[in-house]
Amino acid sequence: MTNDRLNAPPSASTSVGSALVETRFIPRQYEPNYAYPLLVLLHARGGDEDQLVRAMPALSWRNYVALGLRGPEVVTRRDRPAGFGWGRDFESEDRTGLRARPQRPEAEVVRRALFDPDHDELGRLEEGIFGGIRTTRSLLHVHSERIFLVGVGEGAALAYRLGLSFPDRFAGVVAINGWLPPGFRPLAWVKSCRELPILVVHGAWNTRHPIAGVRRDVATLRSGGLRVAFQSYPCTHRLNSQMLGDVDTWLMNRCTSQAGL
Template sequence: MTQNKPSTELGLIHQVRVPQQEPPAAGYPAIVAIHGRGSNAGDLIELAPYFGADWLTITPQAPLELGFGYHWYEVLQVGDPEPQGFGRSIELLREFIGKLPEAYQVDPQRIFLMGFSQGAVMSFALGLTEPERYAGIVAMSGYIARQTQREANREQLANLPILITHGTRDAVIPVSFGREAREWLGDTPAQLAYHEYPMGHQVSDASLNDVVHWLHQHKHTGSDRSAS
């Protein structure tokens, strides 16, 4: 069942889909699905049924309302988020995610970041700077902000599972940005999977199938990768 939650609980308005079964002893594996520019918390929650019955899926809503929908930051140009708003949203998401284990019986070792467009940029910003907190990253049609590249904790990326999906016909964030992210991550010890599709700025059936397969493959991965 999907529930709407006000911002007073965790700091951000959000929707959550909680598994019907009781959580494992360590807690539910969780997907934090972060929406794109001009969208809202109700967007990516629609993907939750595809992930499987044992995942907890939670979709935070961005704090900025700029003309249409909600935004995580203002776009100066593709690749360079406005620094102040970008930084504030990163901190809000960090605090939000930090409260999930207690609020929703989430396994703190199995929190996966997923984002589309701006949400992918935010997922990279969180996961590449504090990789020890996350079990993996799914970045759909996004890019690694230059600020994130400067601040990334490269040494701690060892064995961090990352999936990038991007459309070759993307006119919003061209596929060159996905390829740049692939090249940048190729110089790190991250465990990278990269896929392109003949699509625009979207999630297609084919890309979603790859995401679901990847999640199933890595569901038992923990953020403590010291033994890997």
């Protein structure tokens, strides 16, 4: 791999067979003969594929290859585009504390049932993510058993959904300032998920998604026998260096099979 390639800034692209725009983080002094852990980065609502890639140097310059993906939904605020989201299946049930989770109009539900029976937003989203992983593995040396999902906010809800639905495909889930997706029954796959490690980190002063709800999510997962590590921090919904440092330690411990956070 050329030095120009290693030092080039991340660039967005769309992989073959994927509907998701993506970008990649290549570690400093990339070693082609070393199988790197892969972090699949799922941004918060209103973010994009670069949101967590920009935070990778604060996590680690050297330890990981990372794949940043862009959610398929355009988020609008005041009638203007304001980033992207992962869809209403992953929105917080009550982001503002005032409004309920939106529902599709009945006419739209009927139209899709009659004229687009093969339409499956979640299936297409999953295929886009797995397509991005396949492309990354074809371009860079990735350890097949060290693929982690790392999500923030709404992206954490998607990370939960993917990790708990396909526990054999991932080495762990990191949920940052996030929540379990509404209507999702995490314990439906409890037997197959008990070996899937999960790290939950959350800002104690997060008013967008108060920590009380996160504690309930953690209790739900632990009641099914899942291995969930939880840590709160004196911060809001913003990432901070202590949080990212603990995430790095937890990931590295999973890769080396040591006891972690």
